[in-house]
Amino acid sequence: MTGSKTSDRGFRVPQPPARPGEAPDFSNFDFGEPGKLPLLDAEAPVEAFEPFHDGLLRVLDMDGKAHGDWASMVSEEDLKEALTAMIRTRAFDQRMMRAQRQGKTSFYMQCLGEEAIAVGCALALRDGDMHFPTYRQQGILFVNGIDPEAMMNQIYSNKKDPLEGKQLPVLYSFKDNGFFTISGNLGTQWPQAVGWAMASAIKGDDKIAMAYIGDGATAEGDWHQGNLFASVYRAPVILSVVNNQWAISTTSAFAGADKNTFATRMASYGLPALRVDGNDIIAVIAATRLAAERARAGLGAVAIEFLTYRGGAHSTSDDPTKYRPKEELGSWPLGDPLDRLKQHMTVSGLMTDEEIAALEEAAEKEMREAENRAEEVGLVHAGEGADPAKMFEKVYEEMPGRLLEQKKEAGF
Amino acid sequence: MNMIEAIRDAHDVAMERDDDVVVFGEDAGYFGGVFRCTAGLQEKYGANRCFDSPIAESGIVGTGIGMAAYGLKPVIEIQFADYITPAYDQISQEAARMRYRSNGEFTCPIVIRTPTGGGIYGGQTHSQSPEAIFTHVCGLKVVIPSNPYDAKGLLLASIEDPDPVIFLEPKRLYNGPFEGYHDRALKGWKDHEDGKVPEGYYTVPLGKAKTVRAGKDVTVLCYGNMVHVCEAAQAESGVDAEIIDLRSLIPLDLEAIEASVKKTGRCVIVHEATKTSGFGGELMSLVQERCFYHLEAPIVRVTGWDTPYPHAQEWTYFPGPKRVGDALKKVVEAK
């Protein structure tokens, strides 16, 4: 829980523990210790989840060593895949942040510091399952096999943009990769994921859905309604709150996080709920895998709060130095998920520094080449955007008469 | 059949034909809906196909959208059109734009049924006609039947439609055609031509208006409750009006509208919804754009007043045959 500095009585407006110029302060969190919370069985009764509502599921310590039984749910192969995907995600973000500064796109959103969550969740799910992401789960795509050039073409809104220029940069849609179309309207995907899962259950299918939402957006009514529907209908969905502590400039206290953890609140709907170190890839994969097994076994939804820290600016249109201390990221006690995984790989002898450096180099090269290809296709900001006539298509399955008229009127 | 039975029957036919059709909403399951439009469906098809929901309109539509994205065909009931606004975000920003924003990867073939309109002493929150807040949203279709035959055929067509459909059911017409005289006994659908509803499957296509009465002197554009009010007004005023029941507002049968107004040279638009920025304003603009040189008089709108729907003043608010008749006379007499 994050605290807020206000007096004890009367009207309050929550404040973060520290503002620019002040020393970062995470003293309100109790992080617990890695390896301390017991491994749960997928069939465990809801009560067994109680220690996880306020506690924090952690496997990796800050020296890269794994502790406790949850580690047994994650294999060496998982970790190698996770490392590759996290490295690629970060390399992609860095490329696109640079591309934005160079004016190749007007907008980008990175997931710096949160890479373990999307990557870990994607690894725990199967082909055919559907992720209902926000704009900060691009990591899923680096597990689910998308060509980064396709993402870049979307960001550049060019002639190979899979969405043909209709959508803002980063609001991807990749159905075949289990990635639901991202909306600009916060929270809407939450009940949609529940409905998708309900449909799977109605059909007797074993596919599951996974919903994501930021801490700030949990204040939306859709969060509450989705939690309720998931619980009422025992939908095979994993409901994950990505608590990165910030919603643009406001702290998670504005979404009630200083009163109760998001895990506790989701548990109040009767859902089994876990609170997980979101910067610990092993904990993320293990928790999500357990949730997936449980959902697939017909035992219904599982809620997860991933605790993390938004490492970068909210978007390329945001300047966080105006509202939080610059030093916060560096002093965040759960550290950097990628550094922690790299350390674990070397400490446990799974990989050498050289092998990791080679992966980073390969990712850097892959993204550079993808960017070159995308740039060759064109940039909307250089007047090489998607075909304007496409604008009129796919409003409906068939273009109605009045739209046809407007298309002609526009000169197509 | 009355309109309730016709709607119930349309569900039954659709559920029988297609396992992917699921029906849900507040009280829509075991009890069969507060208006009985889903009665017996749970018993017949099981609670997996027809079920009750929490009182949470955004959740109802939001989960429906997810089901549609999975591949089901949800037919959702919102208890009153007045209570659809909590779901407006999901309808206008999500259902309507699923296909467009995903460039066709995800679609949203849902039907959202909801009882609309006044004339039942429903007061402010059981009487509204919110069609214009949906016709303004690109990506939606908006349908409103005026009789049992159309209700069944249009609902079946809506369920089959690949796009999201807002299906507005004038609840004043559930049990019989209502001409606007609350002090007269309701006739019921039994003896009405459009109360003869065929068994089994048939559709009434979206986007096709129906000429309820052919006439030479003025075109009346109306839908829902107002179709019957306009018929009464025509009979009473003696004006040789051509009455067109639009049946679906999006897509709109522009050909029928244009052909009729070009023939008559005059046009009266009638709806129950409030006037300002109502769908009548759109109809008026279209007629003006397309038929200007054929018009012999200014187009007139008869609508609900720009007030919330009142309780005691129901019949002062409701555009009845007298108001419509006066407008018909005024328009045909205009030089």
Ligand SMILES: Cc1ncc(C[n+]2csc(CCOP(=O)(O)OP(=O)(O)O)c2C)c(N)n1
């Ligand atoms: C319904 C709605 N309201 C407001 C916004 C503007 N907005 C975009 S992102 C954002 C902050 C979201 O914060 P959070 O949910 O914590 O996610 P994070 O950005 O931290 O990943 C806001 C207010 C929006 N997109 N949709």
